Amino acid sequence: MVLYHAGLLGWSGGFIGVDVFFVISGYLITGIIYRESIQNRFSFIDFYDRRLRRIMPALLCVVLFVLAGASLLFLPREMRVLPGQVIGAVTFVANIVLWRQSGYFAPAADELPLLHIWSLGVEEQFYIFAPVLIIGILRWAPRLLIPFVVIATILSFALSVVFSSRMPDASFYLLPTRAWELAAGSLVSLAVLPRPSNRVVRELATVAGLALIVGGVVFIGPEMAFPGAIAAVPVIGSVLVILCGDGTKAGAALAWRPVRGLGLISYSLYLWHWPLIVFADYGGWLEGRLSAVLVVLISIVIAWLSWRFVERPFRDRTRVRRSGVFYGSAAGVLVAVTLAGWIQTTDGWPTRWSDTILRFAAAGEDVSPARDRCHRMSGLGDIAESCVLGSGVPTTAVWSDSHGVELAYGLSEYVPVQQISYTSCAPALGMDRIRSFQCREHNDLVLAYLLDPASDIDTVILSAWFEDVLEKDGFRGGFADTVDRLTEAGLRVIVVSQLPNPGYLVPIHLARGGDVSFAFDEFAERHAAITAYLETLATPLIFDPAPLICDEACELLVDGAPVIFDRHHPSMSMATVIAESLVERYDLKP
Numbered sequence: 001m002v003l004y005h006a007g008l009l010g011w012s013g014g015f016i017g018v019d020v021f022f023v024i025s026g027y028l029i030t031g032i033i034y035r036e037s038i039q040n041r042f043s044f045i046d047f048y049d050r051r052l053r054r055i056m057p058a059l060l061c062v063v064l065f066v067l068a069g070a071s072l073l074f075l076p077r078e079m080r081v082l083p084g085q086v087i088g089a090v091t092f093v094a095n096i097v098l099w100r101q102s103g104y105f106a107p108a109a110d111e112l113p114l115l116h117i118w119s120l121g122v123e124e125q126f127y128i129f130a131p132v133l134i135i136g137i138l139r140w141a142p143r144l145l146i147p148f149v150v151i152a153t154i155l156s157f158a159l160s161v162v163f164s165s166r167m168p169d170a171s172f173y174l175l176p177t178r179a180w181e182l183a184a185g186s187l188v189s190l191a192v193l194p195r196p197s198n199r200v201v202r203e204l205a206t207v208a209g210l211a212l213i214v215g216g217v218v219f220i221g222p223e224m225a226f227p228g229a230i231a232a233v234p235v236i237g238s239v240l241v242i243l244c245g246d247g248t249k250a251g252a253a254l255a256w257r258p259v260r261g262l263g264l265i266s267y268s269l270y271l272w273h274w275p276l277i278v279f280a281d282y283g284g285w286l287e288g289r290l291s292a293v294l295v296v297l298i299s300i301v302i303a304w305l306s307w308r309f310v311e312r313p314f315r316d317r318t319r320v321r322r323s324g325v326f327y328g329s330a331a332g333v334l335v336a337v338t339l340a341g342w343i344q345t346t347d348g349w350p351t352r353w354s355d356t357i358l359r360f361a362a363a364g365e366d367v368s369p370a371r372d373r374c375h376r377m378s379g380l381g382d383i384a385e386s387c388v389l390g391s392g393v394p395t396t397a398v399w400s401d402s403h404g405v406e407l408a409y410g411l412s413e414y415v416p417v418q419q420i421s422y423t424s425c426a427p428a429l430g431m432d433r434i435r436s437f438q439c440r441e442h443n444d445l446v447l448a449y450l451l452d453p454a455s456d457i458d459t460v461i462l463s464a465w466f467e468d469v470l471e472k473d474g475f476r477g478g479f480a481d482t483v484d485r486l487t488e489a490g491l492r493v494i495v496v497s498q499l500p501n502p503g504y505l506v507p508i509h510l511a512r513g514g515d516v517s518f519a520f521d522e523f524a525e526r527h528a529a530i531t532a533y534l535e536t537l538a539t540p541l542i543f544d545p546a547p548l549i550c551d552e553a554c555e556l557l558v559d560g561a562p563v564i565f566d567r568h569h570p571s572m573s574m575a576t577v578i579a580e581s582l583v584e585r586y587d588l589k590p
Contacts (some may be wrong), residue, residue, distance in 0.1 A: 002273045002299065004217075005116075006292040013220035016234040018119045019181055019227065020213060023238035025123050026185025033134045034190060044131060049322050051127050052329050054267075055120065057314040058306050060332035062271045063089055066113045067339050069279050075361040075511055076348030078111045078282075083340035085114040088121065090333045092128075095121035099173040111282065111505075113275040118173055125175045126182050149186050156180035157232075164228030171227060178227065184235050188242050195243055202244040206251055209240030268311060269303035276302070282505075284512065353511075360511035363562035366571040368409035375405050376422045376442075383420060383449040390416035392590050396459045399427045399446055404463035406572045407496065410579030411461075415590050418457065420446055426464035428478030429485070447482070451489050459588065460486050463496045465568060466530045476533060483537045493539040494586060496578070497530055499563065499570045500546050500554045506564040510556060517553040520546075541586065545570075545578050 004014020036042035063086055070082050081101065088097030095118040109115055137145045157180040163171035171177040187193055196202050216234040224230050245251030253259070262269070273296070280286040280295050314320050320328075343349055350358055368374070374387030388394055389412035397418040398408040408419035425439035429447065432440050450457055462482065469475045486493045500523040502509075510516065520527075527546060534542045549555045549563055556563055561573035570578065582588060 002269060002296055005274055005277055006296050008289065008292050008296065009217070011218045013217040016213070016216045016220055016231070019216075019231050019234045020238045021119065022122070022178060022181035023185040023235055024242070026126070026182030027189045027242055028185070029127065029130060029182075030134070030186035031189040033131050034138075037135055037138050042131075042135060045322075047131055048127075049325060051124075052325050053315045053320070054311075055124070056325075056329040056332065057310050058268050058271055059089065059117075059120070060329070060336065061306065061310055062275060063114070063336050064332075066275050067336070067343075069275065070113065071349070071352070073279055073283055074348075075353065075508060076350045076358070077361060077364045077507075079343060079348035081112070082114075083344040085112060085117070086336050086340040089114050089117040090336045092124035093121055094118050095125075095173040095175070097121075099169055110278055113278040115278075116270065116274040122173075122175050122178050123182075126179070130182075130186075146190055146192055149183055149190060150192065153180045153183040153187065156183065160227050160231065161229050164225040168225065181227070181231065181235050184239055185242065188239055193239070193243055199247070203248045203250065205240045205244040206248045209237040209244070210250060212237030212240070265300070265303040265307040268306035269299060272302045272306060273299040282508070284504075284509075284514075357511045360562065361507055363507040363510070363571060364505075364565055366561060366565045366573055367569075368406045368572055368575075370409055370419070371405050374408075374419045374421070375402065383445050387419045388416060389419055390414075390590075392416040393456050394418040395456050395590070396461065396588060397450065397457045398461045398463065399450075400461075400463035401426050401465055401469075403465045403498070403569060404461070404496070406570055406575035407461070407463060407578060409572065410575040410577075411582065411588070413576070414579065414583045415588050426469045426475060426479065427462050427482050428464075428469070428475045429481045431469075431472070431474035431478040443478075443482070447485060450486065450491065457491070459492045459494065459586075461494045461496060461582070464498075466498045466533075467526045467568075470530060470533060480537055483539050487538050492541065492586075494541040494543060494582070495534055495537060495539060496582070497534055497542060497544045497546070498527075498568075499574065499578075500527060500550055501564055501568040502554075502556075503567060505567055506556055506562050507566075510562055516557050517555050520550045520552060520554050523554065543578075543582060543585065545581075548577055548581060549574075 001014050001017030003009040004011070004017070033042060033047070036047075067082075067086065070079060074082065084097050084101060085094070088094035094114065098112075098115065098118045133148070134145065137148055156176060156178070160171055160177040160180060163177055196205065213234050216230075216237065220226070220230055220233065241251070241254075245254065276295055276299050277286065280291070285291060286295065314325065353361070370387060370389060374389070376386075387408075389409055394416040396411065396415050397420055398404045398411065399420045400407070402421060402423055405419070405421050408417050408421070411417045422439065422442050425442055427443060427446070429443050430440060431443070449455060450460060462479075464479070483493050483495070500520065502518040502522055531542075531544065546554075549558065558574050558577055562571055563574040565571040
C-alpha cells in the first residue's frame with residue numbers, strides 16, 4: 001500500500017491492503033474477546049486499555065505532526081478542511097467525516113494528510129460494537145454467536161454489493177458495508193471454517209490465497225465498484241492465508257525476518273507514510289521516482305523510530321500505567337481538538353501569508369456562482385428543471401460533466417443557457433461510470449429532452465474532461481453516438497475540447513511563485529489524442545481553446561487570474577474568455 005500511495009507500485013489495486021488489514025484485525029480482535037470471555041477473564045476496561053495503548057500514542061504524534069506541517073505549508077483553502085480531519089481522527093469517526101466531505105469537488109486526496117485514517121475509524125468502531133455483541137451473545141445465547149456472525153457477514157456483504165454502485169462513497173467509508181471484511185476474519189477465529197488436516201491442501205490453499213491477494217493488487221482498479229463483490233477476492237485470499245498458512249512453506253516465507261520486521265512497524269508506517277507523501281507533493285518536492293523512493297525510505301525510518309520510542313514504551317504496562325494512558329490520550333485529544341477549533345475559527349489562518357499569495361490561492365474558488373445550485377452531484381432529476389442561466393428562454397444548452405459548469409455561466413452573459421451537467425458523467429450515451437451512479441440513465445433522459453419537439457433548444461454545446469474519459473470503456477462510441485443522434489435531429493452541435501493543463505494544482509503553484517506558463521509539449525501528446533478523436537465526429541464544429549492560451553508555451557494567467565482553478569478545470573475567469581470566443585465564432589444569439 002505504501003508503494004501504491006507513492007506511485008511506485010505500477011498496479012492499480014494497491015488500495016486493497018486495507019481489506020487485508022480488516023480481515024486480520026477481525027481475526028485477532030474476535031479471538032482475543034472470545035478466548036478471554038470463555039475463560040471468564042474478559043474486562044472491558046482492560047480491552048480498551050490495550051486498544052488505546054496500541055492506537056493512540058502514535059496516532060496523536062502523527063496528528064500533531066500534520067497540524068505543524070500544514071501550518072507551514074497549507075494555504076487557507078486546504079487549511080479550512082483540516083480541522084474536520086483532525087477531529088475525526090482523534091474521536092474515532094474519521095471515516096464518517098471523510099464520507100461527508102466526499103464528492104467530486106471535495107478536496108483531492110493529495111490535499112488530505114489524514115485521509116488514510118478512515119480505516120482506523122472503521123476498526124475503532126468495530127472495537128466498540130464487537131465486544132458488546134460477542135459478550136452479550138455468549139452470556140445470554142451462546143449457541144447463537146456463530147449464526148449471528150454468519151448472518152451479519154452475509155447482510156453486510158449484500159449491503160456492500162448494492163451500495164458500491166449506488167452510493168460508492170458511503171459504501172467505501174462506512175462500517176455497515178465494511179463489517180463483512182472484519183467478520184470474515186471473525187469466522188476464522190471462531191473456527192467456523194475448518195482448517196484442513198492435509199498439509200498439501202494447506203500448502204495449495206495458502207498459495208491460492210496469496211495469488212488472490214496479488215491478483216487483486218494487479219487487476220482491481222478504481223473504476224470498479226468497490227468494495228462490492230470484487231473485494232471478496234482479497235478477503236477470501238486473506239482468509240485462506242490465515243486459515244491454512246501456519247506450518248506451510250508459503251507461510252514460512254511470510255515469517256521471513258525482513259517481512260516480520262515490516263510487520264512490527266506496519267502500524268506506524270501506515271500512519272506516517274501518507275502525510276509525508278502529501279506534504280512532499282504539496283510542497284513540490286515529489287518529482288519523479290527517485291523522490292518517491294526517498295519519501296518511502298524516510299517513512300520507514302520514521303516508522304521505526306515511532307515504533308521504538310512511542311509504540312513500545314506505551315504498550316509496556318510497567319512503564320506506563322493505565323491511568324497514564326487514559327489521561328494522556330484525553331489530553332492529546334483535547335490539544336488536537338483545540339488547535340483544530342482555532343484553525344476553524346480563523347478560517348484557515350490566512351494571516352500566515354502575504355496578500356499576493358492569498359490572491360493566487362483564492363483562484364481555487366474562482367468557480368461558477370451557480371455551481372452548487374446547478375451542478376448535479378448524484379441521482380436523476382427532471383431535465384426540464386435543469387438550471388436556466390441568463391434571462392429569457394434558452395435556445396442553447398451546455399451538456400457536460402463538471403468541465404462545462406463554468407462555461408455555461410460564462411455563456412449566460414451573452415445568451416440564455418440551459419446548464420445540464422452531472423459529476424463525472426461525460427455526455428456519452430450508453431457509458432457507465434462507477435463514481436457517477438446512473439450516468440447512463442441521466443444521459444438517456446437528457447437526449448430524450450433535447451430531441452423532444454417541444455424543446456426550444458437548437459444548439460447543444462458538449463464538453464467533458466476528455467483526457468480522463470478518452471480511453472474509458474464505452475466513451476468513444478458513446479460520445480460519437482451522442483453527436484450523431486443530436487445532429488440527425490437537426491440540432492447544431494458544438495464540441496468544446498479540453499483546455500491544456502500542466503497536471504499540478506495551478507493556484508498553489510502560482511501562490512508559491514512558480515512559473516506563469518508551462519511548455520505546451522507537456523500537454524501536446526494528450527492534446528493530439530483528444531484532437532484526433534474529435535476530428536472523427538459527425539460535427540465540424542470543434543472548438544479548441546488551446547490557442548487562447550498556448551503558443552510554444554501555455555499561459556497560466558488571463559487578465560491576472562489563473563486559467564485553471566485546480567488541476568484541470570477552467571476557472572470562471574478563463575471560462576468567460578472561452579465563452580466570448582464561442583459567441584463570436586458561432587454567432588450565438590438569444
